[in-house]
Amino acid sequence: MSLFEDYDPLKGNMFQILKPDGTLRPGEKSPWNDQETFDLYQKMVFIRLADQRALMLQRQGRFGTYAPIWGQEACQVGSAYALQKGDWVFPAFREMGATLIMGISLKNFYLYWMGNEMGSRAPEGINVMPVSVPVGTQTLHAVGAAWAAKLKGDKVVTLVFFGDGATSKGDFHEAMNFAGVFKTPTVFFCQNNQFAISVPRSLQTASKTLAQKAIAYGFDGIQVDGNDLFAVYTAAKEAVEKARSGGGPTLIEGVTFRFGPHTTADDPTKYRREEEIEPWKPLDPMVRLRLYLKEKGLWREEVEGRLTEKSQQEIDQAVKDAEAVPMPEVEEIFKYVFAEMTPPLKEQMEYLKSTLT
Numbered sequence: 001m002s003l004f005e006d007y008d009p010l011k012g013n014m015f016q017i018l019k020p021d022g023t024l025r026p027g028e029k030s031p032w033n034d035q036e037t038f039d040l041y042q043k044m045v046f047i048r049l050a051d052q053r054a055l056m057l058q059r060q061g062r063f064g065t066y067a068p069i070w071g072q073e074a075c076q077v078g079s080a081y082a083l084q085k086g087d088w089v090f091p092a093f094r095e096m097g098a099t100l101i102m103g104i105s106l107k108n109f110y111l112y113w114m115g116n117e118m119g120s121r122a123p124e125g126i127n128v129m130p131v132s133v134p135v136g137t138q139t140l141h142a143v144g145a146a147w148a149a150k151l152k153g154d155k156v157v158t159l160v161f162f163g164d165g166a167t168s169k170g171d172f173h174e175a176m177n178f179a180g181v182f183k184t185p186t187v188f189f190c191q192n193n194q195f196a197i198s199v200p201r202s203l204q205t206a207s208k209t210l211a212q213k214a215i216a217y218g219f220d221g222i223q224v225d226g227n228d229l230f231a232v233y234t235a236a237k238e239a240v241e242k243a244r245s246g247g248g249p250t251l252i253e254g255v256t257f258r259f260g261p262h263t264t265a266d267d268p269t270k271y272r273r274e275e276e277i278e279p280w281k282p283l284d285p286m287v288r289l290r291l292y293l294k295e296k297g298l299w300r301e302e303v304e305g306r307l308t309e310k311s312q313q314e315i316d317q318a319v320k321d322a323e324a325v326p327m328p329e330v331e332e333i334f335k336y337v338f339a340e341m342t343p344p345l346k347e348q349m350e351y352l353k354s355t356l357t
């Protein structure tokens with residue numbers, strides 16, 4: 001029986017394997033052996049520290065802005081890890097975890113937020129599309145790419161990330177409809193982090209779950225504990241395999257929480273009370289994985305210290321390498337919009353240049 005038949009998104013019975021206390025639900029097991037689980041924990045430590053560093057770099061004026069992933073590591077690592085070589089990730093703007101799991105270097109990732117478009121260029125063989133700031137538009141791109149692959153007979157799956165806020169966009173509904181009709185090999189991953197900037201989930205939709213939106217479009221939807229790496233991976237893996245074997249799309253709603261600001265440009269204390277954050281703290285994806293590993297004898301304070309030190313060294317190097325890349329000329333903002341620059345673009349470019357001299 002398929003996981004998607006066991007969990008009815010209308011009922012809101014969320015799929016979970018690893019409980020917040022680090023123990024497994026009865027009858028459930030880790031999808032990996034101990035070593036692999038530990039390796040993924042190590043990657044998550046690196047990702048969390050790289051995320052924290054990004055925030056600091058912005059505060060120091062070395063990044064333009066940044067959209068932190070703090071709290072959403074399991075959603076991103078678990079789902080991207082379920083892909084195979086040749087599959088594609090279509091990120092929104094908060095997907096450092098998924099991007100690094102796909103093999104993009106931290107240096108490359110940092111470059112984008114430093115304002116260098118070279119950071120949008122994935123190396124050959126790494127299938128990660130550039131950051132998509134216009135909310136939800138990437139869902140259409142992911143469906144188009146999946147459809148193209150299907151027409152060509154390529155066994156490729158596209159995984160697209162978006163937030164709870166994006167589910168109110170027409171793009172999302174058009175993408176879901178098209179995917180359902182043409183049975184495209186697409187996995188829609190909604191990171192329901194409870195907020196779209198200042199708009200809480202309760203004001204986003206009257207639907208009981210976001211996963212249930214799949215029902216209207218004729219395919220599977222499942223609500224997963226987005227802070228549970230094991231559950232996210234297991235659901236994503238099943239969705240990816242289903243897509244690859246011609247079974248069509250799936251909508252996964254990862255229930256999670258954004259601990260940080262929306263981006264470095266906002267102050268969450270203006271719209272979110274401390275009491276709203278408090279209940280999510282014990283549900284942190286890193287905490288439960290650490291408890292699980294501790295019980296297995298694989299985690300101790302010294303281990304954490306070692307992982308942190310090693311990660312910080314790698315992060316230091318990535319910052320150095322990214323800052324050593326020459327910044328592009330300001331003209332490049334305008335140069336590639338059209339084959340030939342239009343008069344308004346030329347005017348804007350001249351104006352910008354005049355403000356810089």
Ligand SMILES: Cc1ncc(C[n+]2csc(CCOP(=O)(O)OP(=O)(O)O)c2C)c(N)n1
Nearest residue numbers: 094133134135163164165166193195196197
């Ligand atoms: C088309 C469009 N409208 C508005 C914005 C401004 N904006 C940026 S992020 C955001 C909220 C997105 O919320 P959600 O989809 O839940 O993703 P999250 O930021 O929580 O990851 C908005 C309204 C935008 N970038 N694009």
